[in-house]
Amino acid sequence: MGGRELKEALRQAALDEGFAKMGVCRPDAIPQAAERLAAFLSKGRHGQMGWMERRSGWRSEPGALWPEARSVVMLVEPYTPAHDPTDVLARRDRGAISVYAQNRDYHDVLKKRLKRVGRWLLEQEAGEAIKVFVDTAPVMEKPLAEAAGLGWQGKHTNLLARDLGNWFFLGAIFTTAELPPDPPGEEHCGTCTRCLDICPTDAFPAPFQLDARRCISYLTIEHHGPVDPELRPGLGNRIYGCDDCLAVCPWNKFAVAAREAKYAARPDLLAPRLADLAALDNAGFRETFSGSPVKRIGRDRFVRNVAYAIGNSDDPALRPVAQRLCDDADTTVADAARWAAERLV
Structure with missing residues (x-):
């Protein structure tokens, strides 16, 4: 052939x-x-x-x-x-998990x-x-x-x-097979800057450039240890990844529906309650996120993210939840919990 x-x-x-x-x-x-x-x-x-x-x-x-x-x-x-992945951002007592990890x-x-x-x-x-x-x-x-x-x-x-x-x-x-190459793709962003303007932490120094150190996906997934206090408010209730820049792209009007049923969101991961997630121990975390990409960051990093989301909730009813984590065995979780509790006074 x-x-x-x-x-x-x-x-x-x-x-x-x-x-x-x-x-x-x-x-x-x-x-x-x-x-x-x-x-x-x-x-x-x-x-x-x-x-x-x-x-x-x-x-x-x-x-x-x-x-x-x-x-x-x-x-x-x-x-x-x-579903619209940005809807959960207004429900501050709930956590936002990136679409790909649901x-x-x-x-x-x-x-x-x-x-x-x-x-x-x-x-x-x-x-x-x-x-x-x-x-x-x-x-x-x-x-x-x-x-x-x-x-x-x-x-x-x-x-x-x-x-x-x-x-x-x-x-x-x-x-190793020799296949004829296709012509490269051409850029069609034009003057649109929606993806840059929507970023809550200003992670784009310029168009077509990303500073991962300010990106919520990086901060909630790859970054270990405490997140810079300056950036914590920008996380909002995003507890694993961020879809903001993807969600606002105008080219999504031509998006193709997913054919793989395993990519459809689990109902319990669409808008999980922060209070429930904050109570997870290692065993509970592994059970909840079995088979999910979320599992790879581990319980401590995940609950750290949940604590930041609680601190950004403006919901005083969640202060006791944060307080219960202030003596967590993981020092980063404890630091995040204290930060959250102080913001909800």
Whole structure:
């Protein structure tokens, strides 16, 4: 089977598997991304994510990750919410969990589907090889997806597309097979700045630039230890991640509905009560978030976030909840609880 014929057959196999879109690029197609990454790291904007710096060589040059790879197949899977994810922000006694984490861990779900597509490719081309990646290896999925023509990195630095919006996951299949590349995506943000203007913590120093140290997703997931007191009010009731910049993108009017039932929000994670979450011990936390991406940050970091949300609730009825955490065994949780209790006097 010729390269072009194989690529179109692979595209159909990916669509049959449930992916919304597929594109192909070369492993060396993102030299500009390497420059942006170097600038990001030199300014310290990666915060405590030291692994980004340690593996920057692989991120900057995907071919170095697997020199035998000749093509990168990028695939899109929508997780578009069936509800408005910003509604919960007004319910200050409830916690806001990012849409992608309201049910099963997408890493597990998406990787299984990618492997099935990859196996199909190997069945057609027995002498070739593949490697599958889902956001767990030093792979710059967003620049590669842009290079593969799936969309562009918007001013919020996330990938978006005119025919998909920005509610989707990315998966990558590196392969030794020679597949013709697609034209790269073109930027269509225009003069819109909604994603920049909505950010509660001013995490965007400029369009197309992110300072992770101020990003709520980073602060509630990756950052360990106390959050800067200056930034705590901006967290609001967001206890795991933040969807604000995604939710306001005008291109979401073309968003594609999620086909995977495992991405549909669990009812108990749409707007959980802060008081209930604050009472979780390690065992309760693991049981509540079994199979969820939330589980990986652990009980202490999660309850720290819940304490900050309680402090931002303006609800004096939650002060006793915060007070019960003031002597928590984890010093960061105790610090967050004291901060919350003082704000609710």
